[in-house]
Amino acid sequence: MGGEGRPGGRTRPGLRTASSAGRRAGVPPNAAIGLGLLACVTAIALAAPALVPAETLDPTRVTAPVNQPPSWAHWLGTDPSGRDVAGLLAWGARVSLLVGVASSVLAVVLGTSVGLAAGHARGWLEAALLRVIDFFVVVPGLVLALALSAVLQPGVWTIVAAIGLTSWSTLARVVRAQTMSIEARPSVERVRALGASGWHVLGRHVLPALGPLVLAHANLAVGMAIIMESTLAFLGLSDPLAPSWGAMLREASETGAATAGFWWFVLPPGLAIVAVVLAFTLVGRGFERSLTVGLGGR
Amino acid sequence: MSVRRAASRVVGTLVSLGMVAVLGFFLFRVLPGDPVLTLTRGRPVTPGEVARLRHEFGLDRPLVTQFVDYAASLLRGDLGRSYFYDQPVARLIAERVGPTLLLTGAALVLSVSLGVWLGQWAGWRRGSAFDRAATAAAVVGWSVPAFWLGLLLLMAFGGPLPTGGMVTPGSDASGAALAWDVARHLVLPALTLAAVQFAQYTLTMRASVLGELGEGYLTTARAKGLPEDGVRARHVLPNALLPTVTLVFLMLGQVIGGAIAVESVFSWPGLGYLAYQALSAPDLPLLQGTFLVFSATAVVSNALADVVYRLIDPRLRGT
Numbered sequence: 198m199g200g201e202g203r204p205g206g207r208t209r210p211g212l213r214t215a216s217s218a219g220r221r222a223g224v225p226p227n228a229a230i231g232l233g234l235l236a237c238v239t240a241i242a243l244a245a246p247a248l249v250p251a252e253t254l255d256p257t258r259v260t261a262p263v264n265q266p267p268s269w270a271h272w273l274g275t276d277p278s279g280r281d282v283a284g285l286l287a288w289g290a291r292v293s294l295l296v297g298v299a300s301s302v303l304a305v306v307l308g309t310s311v312g313l314a315a316g317h318a319r320g321w322l323e324a325a326l327l328r329v330i331d332f333f334v335v336v337p338g339l340v341l342a343l344a345l346s347a348v349l350q351p352g353v354w355t356i357v358a359a360i361g362l363t364s365w366s367t368l369a370r371v372v373r374a375q376t377m378s379i380e381a382r383p384s385v386e387r388v389r390a391l392g393a394s395g396w397h398v399l400g401r402h403v404l405p406a407l408g409p410l411v412l413a414h415a416n417l418a419v420g421m422a423i424i425m426e427s428t429l430a431f432l433g434l435s436d437p438l439a440p441s442w443g444a445m446l447r448e449a450s451e452t453g454a455a456t457a458g459f460w461w462f463v464l465p466p467g468l469a470i471v472a473v474v475l476a477f478t479l480v481g482r483g484f485e486r487s488l489t490v491g492l493g494g495r
Numbered sequence: 496m497s498v499r500r501a502a503s504r505v506v507g508t509l510v511s512l513g514m515v516a517v518l519g520f521f522l523f524r525v526l527p528g529d530p531v532l533t534l535t536r537g538r539p540v541t542p543g544e545v546a547r548l549r550h551e552f553g554l555d556r557p558l559v560t561q562f563v564d565y566a567a568s569l570l571r572g573d574l575g576r577s578y579f580y581d582q583p584v585a586r587l588i589a590e591r592v593g594p595t596l597l598l599t600g601a602a603l604v605l606s607v608s609l610g611v612w613l614g615q616w617a618g619w620r621r622g623s624a625f626d627r628a629a630t631a632a633a634v635v636g637w638s639v640p641a642f643w644l645g646l647l648l649l650m651a652f653g654g655p656l657p658t659g660g661m662v663t664p665g666s667d668a669s670g671a672a673l674a675w676d677v678a679r680h681l682v683l684p685a686l687t688l689a690a691v692q693f694a695q696y697t698l699t700m701r702a703s704v705l706g707e708l709g710e711g712y713l714t715t716a717r718a719k720g721l722p723e724d725g726v727r728a729r730h731v732l733p734n735a736l737l738p739t740v741t742l743v744f745l746m747l748g749q750v751i752g753g754a755i756a757v758e759s760v761f762s763w764p765g766l767g768y769l770a771y772q773a774l775s776a777p778d779l780p781l782l783q784g785t786f787l788v789f790s791a792t793a794v795v796s797n798a799l800a801d802v803v804y805r806l807i808d809p810r811l812r813g814t
Contacts, residue, residue, distance in 0.1 A: 328511075331511070332511050332514050335797045339751070339755060339756075340785075341790075343782075428641070428752075428756050433775055455646040455650045456658055464647075470643065482634075
């Protein structure tokens with residue numbers, strides 16, 4: 198290793214996150230790809246009832262033979278009950294997006310409010326909130342969501358609640374730390390000295406400053422929520438009436454499709470999950486990067 | 496670690512364990528409204544049978560009394576009786592601990608070695624093609640559901656390698672033959688579990704290597720004439736490894752989640768598969784038992800992460 202440059206060359210301290218982040222300013226191309234992909238999937242999800250009428254997916258009414266490989270009539274073949282895999286895939290996008298987004302909204306609202314409260318409060322309330330946050334950070338999310346959806350009535354909103362209630366804690370921790378640092382800023386101290394109430398400080402100064410951070414986290418949370426939704430569905434916890442990607446894979450596993458080599462309904466649902474999760478992750482990382490630069494390498 | 500800090504850590508862990516117990520009670524006794532209705536959902540039962548079951552589970556008594564009984568039996572190590580197996584839950588769980596430890600242990604070794612190796616080179620040569628490839632692999636690995644990856648591996652290697660269980664059914668092999676049989680069954684589930692976990696280690700390792708690059712001690716090491724590989728292996732690695740070591744303990748919750756999915760795909764006879772069976776039955780006492788064990792394990796290992804971090808990082812001693 199001579200003078201042609203040391204691999205671990207010199208970096209100015211404080212530039213560690215910016216080194217990869219600051220390569221490009223504006224919307225990173227990866228995030229743009231992610232946004233484009235999400236737009237397509239959303240369009241398919243919205244158009245699913247028009248493209249694929251629900252009755253064609255009713256197992257009691259289908260006439261197509263079962264386990265057919267892809268053909269012109271069925272682009273992605275048929276499943277073990279003769280339903281069109283491409284149609285199921287389009288309908289599955291509805292559940293994944295709905296559950297992913299709705300449960301993340303729940304998690305973000307919960308995480309932001311608990312985090313704000315914990316960062317603002319002092320004394321026993323702070324201690325109690327911290328303990329609750331720490332507890333939910335530690336308890337395995339899937340295990341808790343599994344228990345919640347097992348004891349409640351099965352349905353889409355049960356899954357939304359189960360995922361939302363188990364994935365707010367990391368955000369709460371981050372929001373708490375940020376709240377404390379924002380409240381310590383001289384500008385906020387000045388506002389307080391002018392007689393502003395705690396609510397005013399939180400609503401007008403802390404919350405707006407938290408915006409980008411929460412947004413970045415929300416995108417990453419949707420990806421995680423979609424994985425969790427599909428895992429719950431795979432384990433048998435889903436709305437039996439709504440086709441979902443996880444439920445398709447459960448069927449594939451239970452009917453031995455994977456070992457039989459029926460790739461046409463093992464591959465597509467999984468690829469769809471990976472694509473959507475990846476899209477949300479790319480968008481989230483895009484936000485996070487522009488944010489880390491903005492915060493001066495938080 | 497100061498006595499005061501240690502004490503507060505121990506108390507905090509005990510409080511968390513208490514919260515696990517309360518949550519277990521709340522989830523499985525209070526939230527369902529009536530566990531008997533959940534239990535008998537979709538089965539023909541007479542009102543008399545429902546009343547008998549309610550009495551048997553003590554559901555006709557006040558909640559406070561129920562909770563006291565529940566807490567007392569937890570402290571005795573009694574987790575109730577499985578409906579499905581008609582055996583004590585604690586015994587069923589104890590039987591399944593071994594296979595789960597084997598699977599998660601093997602996956603842990605694989606994912607940590609791969610993650611640390613990829614992460615350190617990606618960080619050291621940041622911006623290079625290797626870095627981009629490793630980071631991309633980690634982000635994709637992070638987006639793949641464990642159970643689907645398991646199905647894919649089943650589809651690809653299900654012929655040459657066994658597709659489920661831990662031993663070949665009906666085989667009476669022992670000694671080396673048994674070990675070989677178990678190892679063959681272990682390959683696919685362990686690979687699956689490792690593949691969905693290495694991402695976390697790669698990204699953490701990369702970030703902590705990047706964090707060390709600007710430090711002054713590297714200049715010193717170079718100034719005394721140490722070759723670049725020496726700087727990396729002797730100075731950067733030990734420091735950058737610290738966050739990764741604690742991550743092993745902090746990730747345990749995710750490992751458990753992954754184990755449930757992977758064990759269900761491969762019918763690996765561990766705790767995760769037991770939870771899946773409890774879910775399918777449905778067998779609420781068994782599900783409650785696995786919930787308590789999983790959560791308590793996560794709480795304890797999280798506390799251990801703190802202890803280990805202090806042990807391996809001399810800078811933190813005495814704080």
